[in-house]
Amino acid sequence: MSEAISTPGISRSALRYRKVRDRIVEALLLAAGLVAVFTTLAIVAILLIESSAFFDHVSLKEFFTDTMWTPLFADAHYGIAPLVAGTLTTTIVALIVAVPLGTTIAIYLSEFAPLQVRETVKPILELLGAVPTVVYGYFALTMVTPVLQWFMPDLPGFNMLSAGLVIGLMIVPYVSSVSEDAMRAVPRYMREGSYAMGATRLQTALRVVVPGAFSGLAAAFILGISRAVGETMVVAIAAGMQPNLTFDPREPAATITAYIVQVSLGDLPHGSIGYQSIFAAGLVLMLITLVFNVIGFSLTRRFREAY
């Protein structure tokens, strides 16, 4: 039987060789896939291990209730609040820019723009998100801050406002692109139903498409928030590096990320409390990102529309 179907030129050993080779390749490919899992585990492990060394010296109570963050000074205080305040302030400023701009662009591209315009503009818009962040930092410091100082003469050279505005600009393409995809996923018949009732395109967009795509929009905003919270170079360059417990965007302040950069620029010995403090700061950063993602996840679940 097997004699009959065996083709000339393909021996059994060749077939076995190909099968063995397939198994080996599969194992290699799986190993590559596992790199992603190991990266996540390694991030969590490194942050936890180094932070636990930090929390051997600093009580959790001090970490969360002290209002000063001066780990590198002789009179060391370890209160994370000023850094969190800086991070939240720049993030809020960024969102105030990015959410209206990003959503408007998304509605325009998805509901109004001709196909040709959409196909041309989208890739160019995405370039805004591809610009190196250090370049945005330069832009915030040397261009946006002086312009703002025309209107607000008292504005210091380093301030969270210009950093936040520029971050907002940077995340516009993330917000607009994800929102647009969500709006385009709303089925056509829903729009047609709305038009048939005599609604204009704007009414259809705002009252049918946006509510229908709400879970996608929430995902887009969460993506924008994650970007803004983790943004480093813009704040390190334009917002100053002094921890400052304030929610006033006109003031200079350090964010969690700016603090990590500041410490890394210096020459801290491995294992010192200053070295460990950046991992504790990193852990807080990850937790903030995680909280926003959980909120986003529950929002998307709650408002998901199935078509």
Next chain:
Amino acid sequence: MSTNLASYRNVEVMRKDLSRRKVLDQIFVIVGLIVMLACLAILAVLFIDLVRDGSSRFGWDFFTNFASRRPERAGILAAWVGTSLIMLVTAVCAVPVGVAAAIYLEEYAPKNWFTAVIEINVTNLAGVPSIVYGLLALGLFVYQFGLGQSIAAAGFTLALLILPIVIVATRESIRSVPNAIREAAYGLGATRWEVTKDHVLPYSTGGILTGMILGLSRAIGETAPIITIGALSFIAFLPESPIQSHFPFISFKWLNDPFTAMPIQMFNWVSRPDPKFQANAAAAGAILLAMTLLMNGVAIWIRYRFRKKINW
């Protein structure tokens, strides 16, 4: 209904309402266009501003001088050499691993919780702030693996950072290959790897290239993670050359050398109070931005070409 419509007054009201709604519609079109064009204009302003501020520094010397205390003599030699070598390491690590992981997820992975874990991990990694990769690298590569503050450590870090980008782009292009092609190959007795290697991958080349270029263009501008590793901003020597004049002609000693990179150099110049250094920062920024935009342009072009060429 007919009584309503018959009433002259109601028709008037409806007309007014309709024209008001149509005006709002038109206003939104204009607002949308303005917002969109403003965002595009900012991109142009950004580039023009950098070129204008840095114009005094463009010249051969800028590329062949090391950093210096005197702004007019400072250049980016160590920075661009460092960036090129880091990108080499990043590409060599991220592309094979990323493509392999994508092939596994698309062509091999069974539908079970284990695959779901890998997929969730890839998605989550894309959202991890880049500075956290820097912390990972500092703890793991620099101290645990003893790589020190080297080109290898920086390259590995950026490779991990762009891995999700490469994986997602590759998966998308693999998914767009029609199943009929796979089934035809299976029908002729090909094994799964033969199907993937000889049929699926050749059709996905465009998407893989796009993902690779987009990933590298992200990596080239990343500053925060390599500052965390401990890139130096003042380096007045080059890493050991990878190509040697004597046997065995190739050297890997450069992997262990300390380094600086374009974004680090620019950051260093930006943070100096002397305004003359700002010109250097602008010039470095213009070059960095031009490289990023060029890479993105190439990626868009490749995507466009491949989309046009393939007709299933």
